Amino acid sequence: MISKERNMSQQQQKGFSLIELMIVIAIIGILAALALPTYQTYAKKAKFSEVVMATTAVKSAIDICYQTKGSMSACKPHDDTTGGSKSVLAAQANAAVSGAHVDTVTAEADLTTTPASISITAIGEDPVDGETYILLGTDGGAGSLSWDLDVTNSTCLAAGLCDERG
Known part of the structure; x- marks a missing residue:
């Protein structure tokens, strides 16, 4: 028992x-x-990093041109046919588009401002939903450009995909 x-x-x-x-x-x-x-969120940030990296080739080409030629107007691949002072740096930008999540990369110089400025805009595609990453380059003095994230127009900030450090 x-x-x-x-x-x-x-x-x-x-x-x-x-x-x-x-x-x-x-x-x-x-x-x-x-x-x-x-x-x-982390997966989306990783995919958006391709959009950010797509701007580096254009940024480097513009930096090198600016350092060697000394002005943004000398770095335009072609003149604007509308008679304005803006030109699209299409040759460098289109060559830089690569990556599975990059839709377009464009660069535009604004020679009407003092100092002249240049912007590089990269737009992501699905799954980063067309978020934009915009860099603004201004004359930093001594033959170099200073690059900053356009916090007003870059939609990646609000989406949490990038930060203000660029």
């Missing part, structure tokens, strides 16, 4: 109860609900 009671008590102690399993599943569900949006 004593051995029978021992066998029953040993059988009752095996495994987890249903409540314990439900608690573990609830905890896993809560953790997954918290982690999934964070993961999606």
Whole structure:
């Protein structure tokens, strides 16, 4: 009789109860609900980094041209046919478009401002939903350009895909 009671008590102690399993599943569900949006944001940021990197080739070409020729007007690949003072640096920009998540990269010089400025605009495609990354270059003195993120017009800031450091 004593051995029978021992066998029953040993059988009752095996495994987890249903409540314990439900608690573990609830905890896993809560953790997954918290982690999934964070993961999606990081995945989108990683894909948007291709858009940011697409601007570097254009930026480097403009920097080199500006350092060697000394002015933005000398770096235009062609004159604007409308008679204005803006020119699209299409040759360098179109050559720089690469990456699975990059739609377009354009560069435009505004020679009417003092000092003259230049902007590089990169637009992402799905899954970064057409978010824009815009760099503004201004004469930094001593033959170099100073590049900053256009915090007013870059939509990547509001979407949390880039920060003000560019």
